[in-house]
Amino acid sequence: MRGRRGEDAVHAGTPPDSCAEADVRAEGEDSVTDGIAAAAERTIRTGEVELCVAELGDPARPTVVLLHGYPDSKEVWAEVATRLASDGAGFHVVLYDVRGCGRSTAPKPLRGGFTLEKLTDDFLAVIDAVAPGRPVHLVGHDWGSVQSWEFVTVPRVQGRIASFTSLSGPCLDHFSHWIRKRLTRPTPRRIAQLLGQSARSWYVGALHTPRLPEALWRGPLGRSWPGVLERIERVPNDSYPTASFPDDAAHGAWLYRDNVRERLLRPRPDAYAHAPVQLIVPTQDPFLSQRLYDDLESWVPDLTRRTLAARHGMPRSRPDQLTAWIAEFITSVEEGAPRPGAASPGPYAQRFGGRLVLVTGAAGAVGRATCLAFAAAGARVIAVDQDAEAAAHTASLARSAGAPHAWAEAVDIADERAVEKLAHKVRAEYGVVDVLVNDAEVGLSGAFLDTSADAWRRVLDTNLWGVIHSCRAFGGQMADRGQGGHIVNTASAAAFRPSRTLSAYGASQAAVVRLSESLRAELAGRDIGVSVICPGYARTRDDRPARLLAPRAYPPEKVADAILRAVLRNAAVVPVTPEAKAAAVLSRVAPVSLRAAARLGRRPR
Structure with missing residues (x-):
């Protein structure tokens, strides 16, 4: 455990529970908080309350304070804290159990012991001890965010907060003004917003009921x-x-009883933030309705x-995404750089900004265009290709196009073990992929009787088994x-129409279409969408697709745009070019005509 700082703010008596051991350990010795690896703990006294504080990372680095919500404890931040303190981000991370929670003690009496003013005293005592004389970066979730809004808007904390990231917790003063504006200047839309949020906030009234919440909890x-x-x-029950x-x-029910009614009736008129805020x-x-903000x-x-496609419990359900955004925002503040995400880089920014997107076949024309399209929307991009140098070039272009982070991975997707190894690496280093685009494939033309078994295996191993x-x-x-x-999954118009010279390629593409439709049905219950994109040509690994599409005004960029739109709309099967659309329709309403065309030797493009 590190030596104490801010000695006057640290309680010298017997701390509660396991914090007692942490406070008397030799310097340099770490304790392990449940779910938070390598966290050093200490106890800090603030008034009559003792707060259990955990620290990770290098104290010489910028300090990030993570505040949990209700009815959580600091362990809700376990994965985010570990990631922020890791070598990749390298921050000094501080977590503490709010009064009455976890290993911190509760005030006596409880009534009046949870006011925002006393919570502000707690916060100042903690940062005086862990980062004396230095501003800290604050991150709050739920009631951790509600109290953080107080810290970032009151004069006595000004200069101590370098930045604030707010998750699922509004400022009570702002909330009151939001309600008053809709009551004093009502419109049908504003009344609907007010009624909608009232329905969402049903639990607030329940928590004001005497004794009942305590008995139920x-x-x-x-x-x-x-x-x-x-x-x-949808978080694991671990x-x-x-x-x-x-x-x-x-105990936490008193957060509502001590603060909500008072602030809603008498909101502060000067609740202006004195630090940069990431919402x-x-x-x-x-x-909480999005309209609250x-x-x-x-x-x-x-x-x-x-915005993040997630429910309320983001610290546990989306720790990878939160870590990336928090680290990026803090770094921009520390370096005085333009704020990430402050401006919309494109029409898809609200949907894909910060998402983790993996594209196979990233060195091909469409794969590269897809990486750049997601990058322009602010996504984090992993460019995967068998050609390591070409994948690295795509990743470099993605960073230039606007991706906050872009990485290259050289993998042959036909190799099952290599793909599994890549999946484990991506999850450990970057998080769970939000969007997977399978664009790696090989093209092959020729009559069936002239196509060797090895050629068939090569096509199916990449085009079908690689997708699988x-x-x-x-x-x-x-x-x-x-x-x-x-x-x-990308396929081709060859999936819809037979051809005398594309038996292997067409079979692989038709299989991808049917696989995608089956996966779509299977995974719908897990909120995982599946789309299959069918451009109108037999693509190869070189730049020939770009030359083929350009005269018809269908460059790879338009295919990439179709991919982003398919994800946005959760489309099932998306033929892109006019010939692909025609083939898709004819395969359903006039399959005989397509078979007749195949006998004439026409090749779908």
Whole structure:
């Protein structure tokens, strides 16, 4: 454990629970908080309360303070904290159990002990101890965000916060002004917004009921909560929440009782942020409407907005994405660089900004164009190709096109073990892929009787088995994560029409179409979309596809745009060029005509 700093803010008496051991350990010795690897713990006294604080990473680096919400404890940040403190980000990460939660003690009496003013005292005591004289970067989720809004808008904390990232927790003062604006200047849309948020906030009134919430949390609701989280938030029912959860939830009801009514009735008129703010809004939050933040620019001069296709529990369900955005935002503040995500780089930015996208066949014309299209939308891109140098070139172009991060991986997708190894590496280093685009393929023409068995194997190994390997490896990770995703498989118009000279290639493409349709049905219940894109030519590894499409105004960039639109709309089968669309229609309504054309020796392009 590191030596103490801010000695006057650290309690010298006997700390509660396991923090006692951490406080008397020799310098340099780490303790391990449940779910947080290599975290050093200490106890900090603030008034009558003792706070259990955990630290990870290099104290010489910028300090990031992670504040948990209700009814959580600091362990909710386990994976985010570990990632932020790792060599990739390298921050000094601080977490603490809010008063009354986890290993921190509760105030006595509980009534009046959870006001935002006292929570501000706690925060100042912690940062005085862990980062004396230095501003910290603050990240808050749920009630951790609600209290953080207080810190970032009150004068006595000004200068101590370098940046603030808000997750699923509005400022109570801003919320009150939002309600008043809709009551004093009502329109049908504003009334609908007000009624919608009122329905989402049903639990606030329930938590004001005397004694009942405490009885439920310490009884049946507390016992069933892990299963509820697994079903609603789609997060694994593992070692979280911790054993202290029933008491944490019971104590935390006073966060609502001590603050909500007071601030809604008497909001501060000067709740302006004195630090840059990054707002990350989950699009599927069952408790908070996205409309709550419509007027936020008037309160936050330096605001970066981002949306994430997730539910309320983002710290556990999307730690990889949050880590990337938090680290990127903090780095921009530290370096004085333009804020990432502050401007919309393209029409798809709100949907794909910061998402992790993996594209196979990234050295081909369409694969490269797809990488650049996702990069222009602000996605993180992994360019995969058998040609290592070409994949690296695509990744470099993606970074220049706007990707906050782009990596290259040299893998033969026909090799099942190599694809599985890549999937494990990607998950460990970058997170679970949000969008998988399978574009790697080989082209082959020739009569069936002239095509060798080895040639058939080469086509099927890449065009079909490569898609199967990727869908199994990365689609399986999407399913395990439980937060959805999207798979795009590229095929061809050859999937719809027979040809005397494309038996091997056409068979592989038809198989990809049927595989994609079957996967779409199977994975729909897991919120994983599957699309198959069918351009109108037999593509090869060189630049010939670009030359073929250019005269008809269908360059690879238009195919890439069709891929992004397919993900956005969750389209099933997308023929791209006019000949592909015609072939798709004729295969259903006039298959005889297509068979007749095949006998004439026409080749689909």
